[in-house]
Amino acid sequence: MNTFKQISVIGLGLLGASVSLSIRRAMSGTRVVGHSHRESTRRKAAEQGIVDSVAETVQTCVEEADLVVLASPIRTFEGYFRQMAPYLKEGAVVTDVGSTKRIVHQWASRLLPKRVKFVGSHPIAGSEKQGLDFARDDLLPGAKCIMTQTQTTDPAAVAAVRLFWERLGCTVEVMSPAAHDRILAMVSHLPHITAASLVNANRLEDLYLAGTGFIDTSRVASGPANIWTDILLTNKQGCLRGISKLVVELERFYDALERGDEEQLQKLLEAARKKRERLIEYKLEKKELF
Amino acid sequence: MNTFKQISVIGLGLLGASVSLSIRRAMSGTRVVGHSHRESTRRKAAEQGIVDSVAETVQTCVEEADLVVLASPIRTFEGYFRQMAPYLKEGAVVTDVGSTKRIVHQWASRLLPKRVKFVGSHPIAGSEKQGLDFARDDLLPGAKCIMTQTQTTDPAAVAAVRLFWERLGCTVEVMSPAAHDRILAMVSHLPHITAASLVNANRLEDLYLAGTGFIDTSRVASGPANIWTDILLTNKQGCLRGISKLVVELERFYDALERGDEEQLQKLLEAARKKRERLIEYKLEKKELF
Numbered sequence: 001m002n003t004f005k006q007i008s009v010i011g012l013g014l015l016g017a018s019v020s021l022s023i024r025r026a027m028s029g030t031r032v033v034g035h036s037h038r039e040s041t042r043r044k045a046a047e048q049g050i051v052d053s054v055a056e057t058v059q060t061c062v063e064e065a066d067l068v069v070l071a072s073p074i075r076t077f078e079g080y081f082r083q084m085a086p087y088l089k090e091g092a093v094v095t096d097v098g099s100t101k102r103i104v105h106q107w108a109s110r111l112l113p114k115r116v117k118f119v120g121s122h123p124i125a126g127s128e129k130q131g132l133d134f135a136r137d138d139l140l141p142g143a144k145c146i147m148t149q150t151q152t153t154d155p156a157a158v159a160a161v162r163l164f165w166e167r168l169g170c171t172v173e174v175m176s177p178a179a180h181d182r183i184l185a186m187v188s189h190l191p192h193i194t195a196a197s198l199v200n201a202n203r204l205e206d207l208y209l210a211g212t213g214f215i216d217t218s219r220v221a222s223g224p225a226n227i228w229t230d231i232l233l234t235n236k237q238g239c240l241r242g243i244s245k246l247v248v249e250l251e252r253f254y255d256a257l258e259r260g261d262e263e264q265l266q267k268l269l270e271a272a273r274k275k276r277e278r279l280i281e282y283k284l285e286k287k288e289l290f
Numbered sequence: 291m292n293t294f295k296q297i298s299v300i301g302l303g304l305l306g307a308s309v310s311l312s313i314r315r316a317m318s319g320t321r322v323v324g325h326s327h328r329e330s331t332r333r334k335a336a337e338q339g340i341v342d343s344v345a346e347t348v349q350t351c352v353e354e355a356d357l358v359v360l361a362s363p364i365r366t367f368e369g370y371f372r373q374m375a376p377y378l379k380e381g382a383v384v385t386d387v388g389s390t391k392r393i394v395h396q397w398a399s400r401l402l403p404k405r406v407k408f409v410g411s412h413p414i415a416g417s418e419k420q421g422l423d424f425a426r427d428d429l430l431p432g433a434k435c436i437m438t439q440t441q442t443t444d445p446a447a448v449a450a451v452r453l454f455w456e457r458l459g460c461t462v463e464v465m466s467p468a469a470h471d472r473i474l475a476m477v478s479h480l481p482h483i484t485a486a487s488l489v490n491a492n493r494l495e496d497l498y499l500a501g502t503g504f505i506d507t508s509r510v511a512s513g514p515a516n517i518w519t520d521i522l523l524t525n526k527q528g529c530l531r532g533i534s535k536l537v538v539e540l541e542r543f544y545d546a547l548e549r550g551d552e553e554q555l556q557k558l559l560e561a562a563r564k565k566r567e568r569l570i571e572y573k574l575e576k577k578e579l580f
Contacts, residue, residue, distance in 0.1 A: 124501035144499055173499070186492050187500040191507040196562035197539035198484055201532070202476050207569045209434055209463070210477040211414035213510045215570075215579065217481040220503045222566050225559035229552055236547050242491070243544045247537055249487035254533045257526050262519055269515035272486035276512050279497045280505075289505065 004030055004093075004164065008065035010058065010080055012036040012045045014127060015097050016071030017135030020051045022168045025137045035061035037072075044132055058083040065089065067164065069121075070096035074230045077104055081111035088116045093157045095121045099184065100234040101148040101177035109152065117157035120148030120177060122184070123170055128222040141169030142288050146184075148177045171286065185238025190246060192228055193239060195221040294320055294383075294454065298355035300348065300370055302326040302335045304417060305387050306361030307425030310341045312458045315427045325351035327362075334422055348373040355379065357454065359411075360386035364520045367394055371401035378406045383447045385411045389474065390524040391438040391467035399442065407447035410438030410467060412474070413460055418512040431459030432578050436474075438467045461576065475528025480536060482518055483529065485511040 007027075009020050012034050023032045034051035035058060036042050046054045055061035062068050062084045070077055077096060088094070094116055098104050101120045108118035125143035127134060145165040149158055162172045175183075195218045199207075207214065232239050256264040283289035297317075299310050302324050313322045324341035325348060326332050336344045345351035352358050352374045360367055367386060378384070384406055388394050391410045398408035415433035417424060435455040439448050452462045465473075485508045489497075497504065522529050546554040573579035 124499065126501070126503075143501070146499065183496045183499055186496055187504050190491070191488060191504050193540065193543045194484060194488055195507055196559055197536055197543060198481060199562040199566050200539045200542075200558065201480070201535040202565075204565055204568060206473045206476055207565070208572055209414065209436065209473055210569070211416070211433070212579075213416075214477050214481050215573070216506045216509045217485055218562075218566055219506045221559075221562040222570070223563070225556050225563055228559050229556045232543075232547060232555060233550065233552060236550070239547055240544060243540050243547075245491040246487055247540060249490045250483065250533050250537060252490075253483045253487060253522075254530060257522060257529055257533075260523065260526070262523060265522055266515050266519045268490065269486055269511075269518050272489040272508075272511040273513070273515055275492075275494055275497070276489050276508055278494060279500070280512070282498055283505070289502075 004066040004160070006031045006033060006064050007067045007069060008033045008035070008055070008061045009051065009069045009071055010035050010061060010084075011070065011072030011076075012041050012050060012132050013071065014130050014132070014134050015123070015125070015139075016069070017045065017050045017132040018125070018137065018139040019069055019071060019097065019123075019168070020045075021135055021137035022140050024049075024052070026167050026169070033061055033065065041132055048132070050132060050135060059087045062092075063087045063089070065092055067161070068092065068094045070094070070098070073227050074098040074100060074104065074234050078107045078111065081107050085111055085113055088113065090115045092116050093160060094118045095161050097121055097123055099188065099231045101180045103234045105148065105150055105177045109150075117154040119153055119157050119161045120180070121161060121165065122146045122148070122180065123165065124188070128219055130224045130227070140165075142290070143170050144288065145170035145172050146180050147172055147174045148180050149174060150177065171288070181235050181238050185235050185242045186245070189231060189235055189239050190242030192220050192223065193232070193243060194246060195219070294356040294450070296321045296323060296354050297357045297359060298323045298325070298345070298351045299341065299359045299361055300325050300351060300374075301360065301362030301366075302331050302340060302422050303361065304420050304422070304424050305413070305415070305429075306359070307335065307340045307422040308415070308427065308429040309359055309361060309387065309413075309458070310335075311425055311427035312430050314339075314342070316457050316459070323351055323355065331422055338422070340422060340425060349377045352382075353377045353379070355382055357451070358382065358384045360384070360388070363517055364388040364390060364394065364524050368397045368401065371397050375401055375403055375406075378403065380405045382406050383450060384408045385451050387411055387413055389478065389521045391470040393524045395438065395440055395467045399440075407444040409443055409447050409451045410470070411451060411455065412436045412438070412470065413455065414478070418509055420514045420517070430455075432580070433460050434578065435460035435462050436470050437462055437464045438470050439464060440467065461578070471525050471528050475525050475532045476535070479521060479525055479529050480532035482510050482513065483522070483533060484536060485509070
């Protein structure tokens, strides 16, 4: 199971197309078949050599696949699992690149047949840009990829998919879908909500005076609204908890400011500065940041 | 008054040293004299050619100056105004690079003598880095510089200082100190509080799994705590109002999520995405972003 002769990618947006390009670059001997529900995307993928071949249907995309990578918006997964279920080979491995994991495991265990092994994946790579036109074969090297397993997940499938992501340059960590969703709510989904809220709190004419600080703080708010609606709705509890925690921290600043408590303000700012400094040191050391 | 023969810069941190370097590059014929209260900074500035000459005291720094640029932390301005007041030439112009403006105008009008003209300045350029070692002569080109005036500000001084910033590559806008502080609270000080709060809400071990989205969203939280304590305390009302506005926007997300209101979530995300898109278009058009 260590080598996949055919990998099929469903969904050829920024991430699906970047994964496809990366397989073509890093895994000679593996054939990449891609499918998108959009005719125009299928045509572009063929023209630009994103995949070895383009499949017109889900069936023809997956029926020869040793590994299927689902890279469409999360809430389309349920439908794709149903569509692919009858056609998957005995022993085929299915994974995904979705940003939330509990619901994906639930759908997979309900909808995929027993002869197929599902493992969750979430390569933490992306951009506020969207679509195949922004695909890059260097999006994955240096990225963390969180893989998720439950008590029923096949260990050999985990090992094979781990090897796959490592081949593409990712550092892999394996955890439960619940742990994934709890952590990602805080480090990814909450920052998105925060960036969008910060933009929404501002008037456009004031923003014309903003510097690079605001540009960076708000960057992720330029991400596609449909993808993020999916992510937030499929990690509702984590996001609600995240917002509450953030509001508590904002209130600490509010109270310190209102009292003119210089010492407390300095303490809050210094705590954040130091924690971020340690984060940056870690990321540089792990070569996840350059 | 259009040309300054000597410009004196007090405070040789990131911004003061960058202003000094920029004057040396862009304004031949103008002599730059610099002062820092730290002996080690004065020595470095001399060694690295940040200024034409280093002054050991505030008096010797300002007594020949046609323009004084105050570039130390805001809450040191009061003391510097007092110290320089007896030594400033008739008709000398004083400005600053502080991030809040109302309090600076109050101090200037109370402490500077009538023979001197004060105009506020806030070049919106900087970095989360601090200190002379990170100074760059290309920090200012493309940056907005907000100048502030009250009803008693001398128009000729405004014109001369505007020309100065334009010479260094800034785009200048002039407004009242109150308008400046209201707007900057929203586009700069609130984002700082938000970034710090977001870091504080997270556990370090979770942050190890963060991607570039979090890194960018939190970048400004690495800024120096003492400088930001000053800024927040001198724009208290604006910051309190900003936090309240942000919490209202976060609550909109909370409510929509709790109800599972997909349409409202999509609307909130799309509003932010579109507004930021217009901001980026504006910044590219104005060459304030590359």
